Amino acid sequence: MATITKVSPLAPAAFPDLPVIDGVTFATMAAGVKYQGRTDVMLALLAPGTTVAGVFTKSSTRAAPVLDCQAKLGGPSDGAAAILVNSGNANAFTGKGGVAAVEAITAAVAQTCGVEQERVFTSSTGVIGEPLPAERITAVLDRLHRDQNPDQIEAAAQAIMTTDTFPKGAMAQVEIDGKTVSIAGIAKGSGMIAPDMATMLVYIFTDAVASQNALQAMVTRHADRTFNSITVDSDTSTSDTLLVAATGASGVSIDGNAAFEVALHGVMQDLAHQVVKDGEGATKFVEINVTGATTDADAKTHAMAIANSPLIKTAIAGEDPNWGRVVMAVGKSGAPADRDLLSIRFGDIEVATKGFVSPGYAEADAAAHMKGTDIRIGVDLGMGTGASTVWTCDLTHGYIEINADYRS
Amino acid sequence: MATITKVSPLAPAAFPDLPVIDGVTFATMAAGVKYQGRTDVMLALLAPGTTVAGVFTKSSTRAAPVLDCQAKLGGPSDGAAAILVNSGNANAFTGKGGVAAVEAITAAVAQTCGVEQERVFTSSTGVIGEPLPAERITAVLDRLHRDQNPDQIEAAAQAIMTTDTFPKGAMAQVEIDGKTVSIAGIAKGSGMIAPDMATMLVYIFTDAVASQNALQAMVTRHADRTFNSITVDSDTSTSDTLLVAATGASGVSIDGNAAFEVALHGVMQDLAHQVVKDGEGATKFVEINVTGATTDADAKTHAMAIANSPLIKTAIAGEDPNWGRVVMAVGKSGAPADRDLLSIRFGDIEVATKGFVSPGYAEADAAAHMKGTDIRIGVDLGMGTGASTVWTCDLTHGYIEINADYRS
Numbered sequence: 001m002a003t004i005t006k007v008s009p010l011a012p013a014a015f016p017d018l019p020v021i022d023g024v025t026f027a028t029m030a031a032g033v034k035y036q037g038r039t040d041v042m043l044a045l046l047a048p049g050t051t052v053a054g055v056f057t058k059s060s061t062r063a064a065p066v067l068d069c070q071a072k073l074g075g076p077s078d079g080a081a082a083i084l085v086n087s088g089n090a091n092a093f094t095g096k097g098g099v100a101a102v103e104a105i106t107a108a109v110a111q112t113c114g115v116e117q118e119r120v121f122t123s124s125t126g127v128i129g130e131p132l133p134a135e136r137i138t139a140v141l142d143r144l145h146r147d148q149n150p151d152q153i154e155a156a157a158q159a160i161m162t163t164d165t166f167p168k169g170a171m172a173q174v175e176i177d178g179k180t181v182s183i184a185g186i187a188k189g190s191g192m193i194a195p196d197m198a199t200m201l202v203y204i205f206t207d208a209v210a211s212q213n214a215l216q217a218m219v220t221r222h223a224d225r226t227f228n229s230i231t232v233d234s235d236t237s238t239s240d241t242l243l244v245a246a247t248g249a250s251g252v253s254i255d256g257n258a259a260f261e262v263a264l265h266g267v268m269q270d271l272a273h274q275v276v277k278d279g280e281g282a283t284k285f286v287e288i289n290v291t292g293a294t295t296d297a298d299a300k301t302h303a304m305a306i307a308n309s310p311l312i313k314t315a316i317a318g319e320d321p322n323w324g325r326v327v328m329a330v331g332k333s334g335a336p337a338d339r340d341l342l343s344i345r346f347g348d349i350e351v352a353t354k355g356f357v358s359p360g361y362a363e364a365d366a367a368a369h370m371k372g373t374d375i376r377i378g379v380d381l382g383m384g385t386g387a388s389t390v391w392t393c394d395l396t397h398g399y400i401e402i403n404a405d406y407r408s
Numbered sequence: 409m410a411t412i413t414k415v416s417p418l419a420p421a422a423f424p425d426l427p428v429i430d431g432v433t434f435a436t437m438a439a440g441v442k443y444q445g446r447t448d449v450m451l452a453l454l455a456p457g458t459t460v461a462g463v464f465t466k467s468s469t470r471a472a473p474v475l476d477c478q479a480k481l482g483g484p485s486d487g488a489a490a491i492l493v494n495s496g497n498a499n500a501f502t503g504k505g506g507v508a509a510v511e512a513i514t515a516a517v518a519q520t521c522g523v524e525q526e527r528v529f530t531s532s533t534g535v536i537g538e539p540l541p542a543e544r545i546t547a548v549l550d551r552l553h554r555d556q557n558p559d560q561i562e563a564a565a566q567a568i569m570t571t572d573t574f575p576k577g578a579m580a581q582v583e584i585d586g587k588t589v590s591i592a593g594i595a596k597g598s599g600m601i602a603p604d605m606a607t608m609l610v611y612i613f614t615d616a617v618a619s620q621n622a623l624q625a626m627v628t629r630h631a632d633r634t635f636n637s638i639t640v641d642s643d644t645s646t647s648d649t650l651l652v653a654a655t656g657a658s659g660v661s662i663d664g665n666a667a668f669e670v671a672l673h674g675v676m677q678d679l680a681h682q683v684v685k686d687g688e689g690a691t692k693f694v695e696i697n698v699t700g701a702t703t704d705a706d707a708k709t710h711a712m713a714i715a716n717s718p719l720i721k722t723a724i725a726g727e728d729p730n731w732g733r734v735v736m737a738v739g740k741s742g743a744p745a746d747r748d749l750l751s752i753r754f755g756d757i758e759v760a761t762k763g764f765v766s767p768g769y770a771e772a773d774a775a776a777h778m779k780g781t782d783i784r785i786g787v788d789l790g791m792g793t794g795a796s797t798v799w800t801c802d803l804t805h806g807y808i809e810i811n812a813d814y815r816s
Contacts, residue, residue: 061739061747093735093747095764128732129765233718238739310641310718310803311811318812324536327501331469331646339469339501356503357537395718396812400805403719404726 008190010277010285010373010393011166015157018171018184020150021205023047023247027147028159029140033133034088034126039159041137043144044203045113046081050247052121053216055223057240063092065122066241068102072118077212081119082109083203083243084137084144085160087188091124091132092238101134108138112145123201123241125188126162153205157186160201163402164190164278170270172263176252181208183263187271190232190278202227202242202271204264207250214255218264219244226268229300229390231307232279233399276391281398284316286375286391293386298335300388302379305333313395316375321366323351330379341382346370354382416598418685418693418781418801419574423565426579426592428558429613431455431655435555436567437548441541442496442534447567449545451552452611453521454489458655460529461624463631465648471500473530474647476510480526485620489527490517491611491651492545492552493568495596499532499540500646509542516546520553531609531649533596534570561613565594568609571810572598572686578678580671584660589616591671595679598640598686610635610650610679612672615658622663626672627652634676637708637798639715640687641807684799689806692724694783694799701794706743708796710787713741721803724783729774731759738787749790754778762790 024046028039046052054073056066084105091098102122110117124132157167168187173180189200210218223242244264246254254260277285288306293299306312309329315322323344330337340355347369350358369375375394432454436447454460462481464474492513499506510530518525532540565575576595581588597608618626627650635650652672654662662668685693696714701707714720717737723730731752738745748763755777758766777783783802 057739059736059739060745061735061750090732093732093750093760093763095748097764128735129760235717235719235733235736235740238736309643310807311643314808314811317808320812324498324501325643327469327536328467328643328646331465331467332643333468337468340503342469342501352501352537355501356505395808397805397808399718400722400725400803400808403722404728404804 007165008278009283012274015154015167016169016171018153018169019173019182021182021184021247022207022249023050024205024245025148025150026152026156027144027149028152028155029144031086031136031140033086033136039155040087041140041144042085042156042159043109044083044156045148046083046245047247047249048080049078050081050245051077051210051212051215052081053212053219053244055220055242057238059238061093061238063090063124063239064094064098064102065091065124066239068106069121069241072121074212075118079119080115081245082113082115083121084109085123085201086137087160087162088126089124089130089132090126090128090239092128094129094131097131101132104134105137108141112141121243123239125160125200125239128238153184153186160188162188163280164188166278168271168274168278170267172267174259174263176254176257176259179250179252181250181252181254181260182206183267185267185271187275189275190280200240204244204267206246207248208246208252208254208260209248209250210246210254215244215246218261222265222268226265226272230272230276231304231390231392232276273391276393279393280402281396282393283396284373284375284394286316286377286393287389288392289376289378289389290381291387292381292383294336294384295386296388299386300390301335302330302333302337302381303388303390305329306377306379307390307392310395313392316370317394317396319367319370321346321351321363321370326377326379336383337381338383343380343382345378347376415573416686417691420682423562423575424577424579426561426577427581427590429590429592429655430615430657431458432613432653433556433558434560434564435552435557436560436563437552439494439544439548441494441544447563448495449548449552450493450564450567451517452491452564453556454491454653455655455657456488457486458489458653459485459618459620459623460489461620461627461652463628463650465646467646469501469646471498471532471647472502472506472510473499473532474649476514477529477649480529482620483526487527488523489653490521490523491529492517493531493609494545495568495570496534497532497538497540498534498536498647500536502537502539505539509540512542513545516549520549529651531647533568533608533647536646561592561594568596570596571688572596574686576679576682576686578675578682580675582667582671584662584665584667587658587660589658589660589662589668590614591675593675593679595683597683598688608648612652612675614654615656616654616660616662616668617656617658618654618662623652623654626669630673630676634673634680638680638684639712639798639800640684681799684801687801688810689804690801691804692781692783692802694724694785694801695797696800697784697786697797698789699795700789700791702744702792703794704796707794708798709743710738710741710745710789711796711798713737714785714787715798715800718803721800724778725802725804727775727778729754729759729771729778734785734787744791745789746791751788751790753786755784
């Protein structure tokens with residue numbers, strides 16, 4: 001693994017102050033799965049009755065723990081539950097041994113913590129294709145069980161990092177019927193980020209009361225406009241996992257509650273943006289806003305073509321308002337576009353209007369916008385009402401440095 | 409434009425010795441379209457009766473000269489014809505002014521050279537979105553007409569370069585019925601290279617006798633497995649143009665002739681490989697060979713997902729046989745794959761067999777292959793008989809350097 005010496009320039013000033021979620025406890029350990037001198041296993045225990053919803057990578061080569069989680073979602077939710085995550089090894093492309101490792105770990109967690117094995121969810125993140133040394137994880141389970149603490153979510157965020165340069169957390173609280181419902185989430189991810197799913201690993205906890213069906217529907221809906229609307233390098237992980245757990249400890253039901261849904265969306269978007277801001281080598285955070293497309297899906301196709309274009313991402317790194325490359329990306333996306341209806345903005349500067357450079361456009365104005373760290377590119381197709389917003393980062397020497405010797 | 413100081417390390421030792429094609433003459437000029445101190449306009453005149461076939465970008469924002477060429481293909485072919493190409497400005501996203509520039513240039517060429525305007529084909533390559541100063545081109549037409557010479561194809565290859573670090577040429581000769589038929593071609597392109605079309609600009613000339621229909625069918629067939637099977641950065645130009653002109657001067661008809669088709673394929677593949685070898689920042693030439701897919705189209709989808717993956721391209725730059733990233737790319741491609749049937753090779757080294765690391769695989773062996781400049785990645789899906797071969801290059805600091813300040 002390349003030595004990561006610098007925290008992303010786009011990182012938040014500090015890890016946020018996250019509320020304790022009643023019904024959730026955490027512990028972390030340095031199990032030596034691969035890394036030395038840092039924590040690499042996180043165990044979260046969830047109170048009896050916690051409902052768990054999830055969204056996963058659509059990769060056809062997805063890892064054993066992902067397949068195991070997918071099989072378990074929607075099962076009985078009366079007992080306690082557990083989430084165990086290790087970093088350093090993705091347990092992906094590891095054949096029958098990988099399946100056996102998941103079986104061994106989930107059985108051991110079930111036995112140690114008194115949780116049904118059907119309620120033990122695991123994720124693994126790190127190198128693909130190397131056998132996961134499950135015994136290093138099971139060897140620390142007693143200690144992980146003993147150390148459980150409701151106040152350790154930041155430590156959990158740190159234990160699941162791989163090439164991340166900062167731990168990622170987000171929170172929201174909403175008042176419903178005079179009571180406070182809290183949401184706290186953590187995420188990891190900085191490379192191999194693209195839909196679907198965008199983020200490597202995300203765990204969100206709430207003390208809301210939610211049926212599994214309603215929670216799953218809400219999570220799926222918002223994953224599409226948050227974690228599935230970001231890209232760092234167009235590459236899709238074999239391990240991407242988002243789990244949302246509702247312990248019910250607040251006593252407040254949020255099925256169909258709009259305020260809760262807005263709050264959850266906010267937490268998911270915040271974590272999604274943090275993943276982009278930790279994009280490998282990123283120096284700019286980029287929002288791509290496409291409007292006027294024939295459909296929302298077409299708008300997203302255009303937006304992702306722009307967000308994934310190496311020529312656009314390098315132009316942003318070079319602070320060059322190179323709108324010709326935006327035209328190129330729209331043209332290649334495959335979704336409908338009419339060159340002579342197309343308008344393009346950098347920040348608030350309209351650079352091209354209906355297929356031609358805007359009257360009075362001065363490149364110095366757009367260039368000034370490009371010097372910031374928050375870049376906005378707007379494209380209006382002029383054809384319909386379809387719209388989409390996606391987020392990405394620039395493509396810099398840092399990306400090459402990190403990825404040309406990840407395993408060395 | 410960034411200063412290109414170094415020729416690609418993958419460049420051929422010298423421009424090849426191309427045969428004169430009877431019925432084709434060339435001239436070049438420094439018209440100052442954008443660049444200073446170099447030639448930037450090329451005019452080729454084609455003998456009466458020359459048939460012209462073409463393949464073009466599928467971009468929905470394609471440039472005015474491309475639309476003009478597409479409209480003219482398949483028209484009457486009894487008179488003389490002309491191909492005029494400028495570098496420095498793509499005349500793309502230039503609105504009605506762009507169309508007018510094409511009209512002005514083709515009319516002037518027709519008048520100066522005594523060619524029907526319907527037989528004048530133009531291409532423009534360079535920056536997008538800036539009005540093309542057509543008058544700088546028409547101002548040098550008299551001289552371009554006067555200087556026509558059959559032996560100037562290398563100068564033509566130089567005049568059409570933009571970020572290219574070397575001019576690209578290829579040739580073949582075949583004996584048919586005791587007579588020699590010659591093919592000579594030139595190409596330019598190093599960035600914004602992806603299907604469809606892969607190559608920016610390609611012009612191939614032959615003295616064969618060919619009907620337009622037969623020539624077009626042959627060119628389309630082979631474009632798919634040559635220029636549409638290469639990628640540098642997944643970005644698709646608004647200007648990509650391939651024109652093949654058959655003057656008939658040899659008196660040998662090649663309609664349905666297999667030997668000619670093989671020779672033409674060879675010239676097209678050679679030029680396609682040279683474009684990849686001049687990929688911006690390239691230090692490795694990479695062949696991706698996918699077999700065992702459900703269909704040829706699925707094989708190509710997998711091959712292109714591998715060839716376009718930034719994580720794989722940076723691993724190749726780092727000489728890292730990171731086959732886990734190949735698994736990832738196959739998984740994300742969207743085409744059918746079964747993790748447990750997948751086998752992967754680097755060079756002749758089988759690194760993964762049926763979903764798991766190969767018995768006896770030693771990373772040092774694969775690492776030795778990665779140190780070369782010709783890298784071969786083989787993937788067998790184990791599902792069917794679909795196959796595809798595509799070519800790409802690695803992703804290096806050089807790509808970032810060239811593209812982060814192209815316009816500065």
